[in-house]
Amino acid sequence: MxxxxxxxxxxxxxxxxxxxxxxxxxxxxxxxxxxxxxxxxxxxxxxxxxxxxxxxxxxxxxxxxxxxxxxxxxxxxxxxKEKAAKETAKAKEQARPAAKPAAKAEAPKEPAPVSxxxxxxxxxxxxxxxxxxxxxxxxxxxxxxxxxxxxxxxTTVEPEPAPAAPAxxxxxxxxxxxxxxALPERFAVESGEGAPVQAPETLAPTTPLAEMIAFARKFNATDIYLYPDRQVAMRQSGNIVPVTEDIMSVDELSRRLDEVGDCFDDGYKISQGENFSKTAGVPGVGRIRLSVTWFEGVPSASIRIIQAESASLESLYLPPFCESFAELTSGLVLIAGPSFSGRTTTMLTYAETIMRSREAYIQTVEKPIERLLRNTTGAVAQREVGLHVHSGVEGIKLAVNNGADVILFDHLENMEELSLLLQASNAGALVFAVTTGNNIHALLSRLLASVPEASRTSFAYTLAEQLKGVIVQQLVPVVQNQGLILACEAMKVTSTVANMIRKNDLSQIAAAISSQHDQGITLDDSLQKCVESGYIDGFEAWKRAYDNRRFASYRSAK
Incomplete structure (x- = not known):
């Protein structure tokens, strides 16, 4: 085999x-x-x-x-079975009348062979x-x-059929x-490849779901929202806009859900009243992430359009020093931010950058798999929690046992997962992990506070040794609805920052990031550069700034 x-x-x-x-x-x-x-x-x-x-x-x-x-x-x-047969024969022997000749015991019927x-x-x-x-x-x-x-x-030898066990x-x-x-028997990961579906000129609630997705991709929408008795809406450049004149009935919404029901990777079937969020490959339009919630027996759905094309680090507008994270051979890099901030895209872009630059065996552990990777210079294995492994912990252990050079983990939910990833990086793997957080100070403080005090010191030393970089990012609408641009707080972990982590004293980390110049940037500095470059307006910067007093003059712009 x-x-x-x-x-x-x-x-x-x-x-x-x-x-x-x-x-x-x-x-x-x-x-x-x-x-x-x-x-x-x-x-x-x-x-x-x-x-x-x-x-x-x-x-x-x-x-x-x-x-x-x-x-x-x-x-x-x-x-x-043998024991049961002996007991049955013994019972018949005891019950047989003495005056009559012994009757031939009926042989138990063989169960039907298992195919x-x-x-x-x-x-x-x-x-x-x-x-x-x-x-x-x-x-x-x-x-x-x-x-x-x-x-x-x-040349195969047919196995002996296993008899069925009594109830x-x-x-x-x-x-x-x-x-x-047990995990599902079907382990396929559908890509959504097939004959391309053409985007219609206009949409209606009766438009097939594949055409809605094609329309969303054509106009760079990131999400589709299907709610009963409302117009179909899409998120474009961070804004939600209606895209149909007519409202969507419950029956039409159910038909749209039926259209995607056969596209789930694990054969999942939509059940009334059961909330879920799963990825699917829709033929001709690519992969999506469908989330369905029910209220009083009526469904509502949101569809995330998963990017199909590869990206480059340059196209993400990350600070130049962040590109060096792809050159590391070991260590941990954390990628954080609020939901829908493009964290997974950034992580996969690092993987694709590594694939183009060197031979590497890459394993991912995702919740769930979104974009599919193709490694032309090495090997890649993508595993989804619940589809290929039971848990994130099991996925990490499997990646380590298989000798992965690079591990991508999306996303951290508990300290056991983080501890195993730190062990993997200490063993020589390069680890990228997605987590939540609005700024570096809050993220690192939360990680340290999550560890019991008795073991916090040893954890802090391990984290300081293995952590190589942190990126906390946000997606900000570009002026005149021309898309989204990434603003971020990022840093390389220098000896100064590592000492702060070891001492569990992060009060001066923001100042340390500001002073690093070509090895760190604060969120406020990143927002300031976006405003000065004309990508975003000052009001958007004021809403997102860590210290919004810096952008107070833009507050009255709206």
Whole structure:
């Protein structure tokens, strides 16, 4: 199975082509896998092979654990069945009348065999290209349905069908309990690719949802809002504007939700009264994030348009020194800000910058996956909490065990996650983590205060050692509704700042950031530059400034 996994990972991540795999497949032996063959041929670099091999071994380990558990369960069921059969035979023997000849005991009927073709489910297809249902749950690699690897077909042995357990047996109850906490069987991550959907000239409540999304992308809207008995609205340049003349009825809103119901990555089905927020790939228009809330049996929906195109650090207008964070080989970089401030976009842009500049094995842990990454110089694995891993903690541990060079975490929710990320950076990984916060002083103070006092000193020393940079960002509307621009407070962690963190005394950190010049910038300085450059008006700066007295003269402008 190793050759199948390795070939698919290499092809999907565009490290090698499918033609190269098929051309060298004849040189594969029991002692030499396809990766080693490609290394010897000079097509695959040894460092990348080791990264892919670690990833494949993890998949094999999961498969082995699943098979071991299935075998143990089958043995327990067989033992219970044999015991039940003996007890039944004994009871019949005792109940038989003495005057009559012994009747032949009826053999218990064999249960119907469980269907299992032995293939592992990968995107709904097994390695032979046939539909299959696997009893084993493994992490799959997206986008590999069309890959043909006929040369790697192994000779498989059909497993013995496992007998069904009686309803009263403990193993059956254990299986039910296990299935309740299991991850979804479908591990695909849909990209929303397909025939492009053309944006209409105007919208109406009856317009199909895909066309609404295409319209939003055409006019750079970031969100679509569907509320019953209201006009359809979109957020453009930070402002919410109606885009239909007619109001949307409850029936039309339900139809729009039905249109996206089949696009969820994990096969989720919308249920009345159940609030949720999930990403989906809508064919022809890309990925979205749909949030639905219910009130008295009536739904309301907001749709976040997920950016499909790659960005550059230069296009984000971050301070120049922030570009150096992509050159780090280890350490922790925190990216903070309020909701809808573009934090995830900034984090993924760092990942794409690293991909373009050097070979790296990148793993993400996201809640949920938004934009899909393509690594042309290394390997990338994106995992969604609830879809590929049960929790953020499990995702971090998996990334560390797989030897990831770069870990992207979106977003921090508890101190256990932060502690594991600090351990990962201490072990040599470069970590980017998204969290909440309005300024650097408040963010670091909150992190330190979240740790029990008994262990705060050791935590502060670890944080001071591993933290390399902090970005706290906001998106501000550009004048005349021409879009949004990023204003931020950012800093490199210098020895001065690190000493403040160790001492748990951050009272002078704002002054330290201001004095760093080319290694730090305050939010107020960033807003001032945006005003002076003509990107934003002073009133927007006054609303967002840490010390709004600096922009008090603009207060009466509105």
């Amino acid at each position: 190793r050759n199948q996994y390795m070939a698919k990972v290499l092809v999907y991540n565009k490290i090698v082509t499918e033609e190269q795999v098929n051309a060298y497949s004849g040189q594969v032996t029991d002692s030499k896998d396809i990766g080693q063959v490609l290394v010897e041929a000079g097509i695959l670099k040894p460092a990348i092979y080791q990264k892919v091999l670690a990833y494949v071994r993890d998949l094999e380990a999961k498969n082995a654990q699943a098979e071991s558990a299935a075998a143990a369960n089958a043995a327990a069921i067989a033992a219970a 299992n073709d032995g293939g592992l489910q990968i995107e709904g297809n097994d390695i032979y290209g046939k539909s299959s249902i696997s009893a084993n749950e493994v992490e799959t690699v997206a986008g590999l349905e069309s890959t043909q690897l006929a040369e790697f077909k192994p 009263t047996q403990a193993p059956a109850a254990a299986a039910v309990e296990e299935s309740a906490s």
